[in-house]
Amino acid sequence: MALQFPPVDYFSETAPNVQIADVLQQQVREGYREPGARLPSIADIVGATGVNRQTAAKALRLLGRRGYARLSAGQGWFVPERLPREKPGHDGGT
Secondary structure (H helix, E strand, O other): OOOOOOOOOOOOOOOHHHHHHHHHHHHHHOOOOOOOOEOOOHHHHHHHHOOOHHHHHHHHHHHHHHOOOEEEOOOEEEOOOOOOOOOOOOOOOO
């Protein structure tokens, strides 16, 4: 899947890494990224959004803490086979 990200809003109260994690999480929840699929690399996210490498890495780690990504050492980040259940009124946390 080609990377599709809305522009990062640097004036938003939501940090850029959270904005990126939110987009990736939505893509997973809506089925655009299948379980077991490789997620974009840090370099891919940097190229698509213009954020720095640290911000891209923070976005992937946040996605992992939310349960929507798993890190495979030396291979990258992947969509887990089992996704967390969303609680009504819960946005996934930051």
